Amino acid sequence: MASDHHLVVAVVRTKLRAYKDQVGRPAHKFNVHKLKEKAKAEEFRTKLRNKFCVLEHLREETIEEQWSSLRETWKTTCKTIVGKKIKHKEWLTTDTWALITERKNLKDTINQTQDMVEKQELQVRYWEINKEAKHSAQRDKRRFIEELTAEAETAADQPNIKGLYEITRTPSGKNSNPSRSVKDKNGNAIATEDEQRARWAEHFKETPNRPAPPTQLLDINTNPSSKAEIKIIKAIKSFKSGKATGPDGIPPEALKANIQNSTEMLHPRSHQDLRTRTSTNELEVKTPCKAAKER
Structure with missing residues (x-):
């Protein structure tokens, strides 16, 4: 039987489409391992505290705008201080x-x-x-x-x-x-075992003979914490380290680096959010009762 159709043979390959996150989560992980170093952790706390002081003097904003400002503050501080996480093979010389x-x-x-x-x-x-x-x-x-x-x-x-x-x-x-590397006074890693032992001996000789620190008043909040602050502190402490960031893009280690400062940043927002939700619920509850009384 005559036909004008031709047999076509082809190899078809399917490929999954790449998923692009649209919630603002960074494409890379922050090197939060640096926060274990005392100098780097103190630098992170100081920079975060300074940025929070600037946010306190800004004009009143909505809940969404305030949370967006806080989120960007944490993310920019992590990007500046700890930087991007890079995987290194430990056996490479x-x-x-x-x-x-x-x-x-x-x-x-x-x-x-x-x-x-x-x-x-x-x-x-x-x-x-x-x-x-x-x-x-x-x-x-x-x-x-x-x-x-x-x-x-x-x-x-x-x-x-x-x-x-x-x-x-x-x-x-x-x-x-x-294992953590032993570093000298300048922060350079010491490779040989003999130099590491000499550095440890030098460290323990200098530590007991360290001069007394100068007496100064510390800016510590001694007021008792409210129930809302206690709940926020428990929530921050319950975060597990080493986990992937959520939609906000803030690693748990950044919040746990300075729990007091994080609580101070989050507590006014949560109180205002709770107050807004309470007033909204009161309106929703009271409106039918008021309408019934008017009838």
Whole structure:
């Protein structure tokens, strides 16, 4: 039977559409791990307190405008002080990171170069650096695994079950007890074990002989907390650290960095919001009764 139809064979691939968050949540996580450092945490509290003092002197706004101002205050402070969270592989050495940085700079230079001859020369250099960076990363990871294996064998022979358990969790990136680096007085990390021991000895010699702090009055609120403030404090303390941010984009660690200041910022807004809701409910309840009396 004659027909003008033709058989068409095709391969169809489906791809899920990328979801874009429309609620203002940042696309990246803040490096809230820096808030564990005393100097960084104090800087964060001071900057947040100063911004809150500026907000107090602004004109009266609605609940939505006030919450928007508070939310932007927390987010901008986190962005300025702690910055964006960047994942680093702990087994990579300084030389490997130098090669990775050089490779990234070469990639940017290649994208900006218009001359084809120069671009080909840069691409050849980029391929060499890329190969060196990959080989260096492989050597670092192999050395890191060998060191972990030796530590695991030592822990199993002692026996140290807790240490063995933490070592086996380290390659999966789920180490719950990361070791903190020892730093000198200038804030630079100390690599060798002998220098770390010398720094600890210096620290304990200076700590008992530290001069007495100057006597000064501290700006501490000694007034008893109200029931609303106590509820806000309990709510902030109940937040779990290390969790993803909500629609407001504020990490829990930012609220828990200074619970007193966070309570002072949130308490007037919650009181006003509660008062607004109460007045609205009273209107809704009283209006039918008033109408019934008029009848």
